Amino acid sequence: MQFSPDHIIYYQGTFASLNATIMFTWGIILFLALFSWSVTRNLTSSTDFNFRQNILEILVDGLLNQIRETTRQEPERFLPLLGTLFIFILVSNILAVVPGFEPPTGSLSTTAALALCVFFAVPYYGIRAHGLKNYLVGYIRPNPFMLPFNVVGELSRTFALSVRLFGNIMSGSMMGSILLILAPLFFPILMNLLGLLIGVVQAYIFVVLAAVFIASGMESHLETTDLNNKE
Amino acid sequence: MDSLALIAIGSVCAAGVCMGLGAIGPAIGEGMALARALSSIAQQPDETNTIVKFLFVGMAMIESTAIYSFVLAMILLFANPFWNYFLEKAGG
Numbered sequence: 001m002q003f004s005p006d007h008i009i010y011y012q013g014t015f016a017s018l019n020a021t022i023m024f025t026w027g028i029i030l031f032l033a034l035f036s037w038s039v040t041r042n043l044t045s046s047t048d049f050n051f052r053q054n055i056l057e058i059l060v061d062g063l064l065n066q067i068r069e070t071t072r073q074e075p076e077r078f079l080p081l082l083g084t085l086f087i088f089i090l091v092s093n094i095l096a097v098v099p100g101f102e103p104p105t106g107s108l109s110t111t112a113a114l115a116l117c118v119f120f121a122v123p124y125y126g127i128r129a130h131g132l133k134n135y136l137v138g139y140i141r142p143n144p145f146m147l148p149f150n151v152v153g154e155l156s157r158t159f160a161l162s163v164r165l166f167g168n169i170m171s172g173s174m175m176g177s178i179l180l181i182l183a184p185l186f187f188p189i190l191m192n193l194l195g196l197l198i199g200v201v202q203a204y205i206f207v208v209l210a211a212v213f214i215a216s217g218m219e220s221h222l223e224t225t226d227l228n229n230k231e
Numbered sequence: 232m233d234s235l236a237l238i239a240i241g242s243v244c245a246a247g248v249c250m251g252l253g254a255i256g257p258a259i260g261e262g263m264a265l266a267r268a269l270s271s272i273a274q275q276p277d278e279t280n281t282i283v284k285f286l287f288v289g290m291a292m293i294e295s296t297a298i299y300s301f302v303l304a305m306i307l308l309f310a311n312p313f314w315n316y317f318l319e320k321a322g323g
Binding site for chain 1: 280287292294298299302305
């Protein structure tokens, strides 16, 4: 039984090794890039467009609506980051039901990398919206004693974001393999169905939480800007 | 009883207690959150989308404690560092 796809090694070099996580991550990246590239080559605005363009339009439009509702701001500048995260996690989680495919989100290194992207995106959007000084002032609000708590809060939610996704996906494949030993016929199918549901919900939750963190990083500092303007 | 058996007993019992207690707390919390959300939806059906979104976010937060205990139980059972250390010592 494999605890993590990191331990499945295909190629062992002198400096680095190629494991299943890296391979399937790049596989998904290639698949998504080629799919989007092939669709966007011949976009039409007429009423008869093909099936794949329809999928992309639904996806992008739904993401824009979700981000707009969550952050209550113009969603276009968040779409490149949050949309990419959502599509990558979603495809990776859904493909987990394919036999032989190890979902890269079931490895803590992948989820930690995704959470690090969110960790650095929060100050990026905050600074871009309000400037470096106003953003840093937000850390010592309401008073300077809150500085360590604010910093620890940022770190702990990054940790929670990565462990949540990892634990959910890992538990799904783990339960699947344990049930496969106990009852080979029927229960693994039900667990796979449950795994599909959990995978979609987890992708949604990851993106909504990232959007909430980014928006809260921008909003809490908005108050300091307003205060400065009043003074 | 040698130390290896003690570690095995301790790990299995700790994993069971960890998973059991780790499931009770978040289950109660999620139940309360869901009950409140449902009564809010009953009072304000127009705000269903917002309430469901916050419900999901809150439940993900609550659930992460259960996930922590699950990961800990899995480490205790399948990737126990103490177990591996003593196995190496006994083998070599």
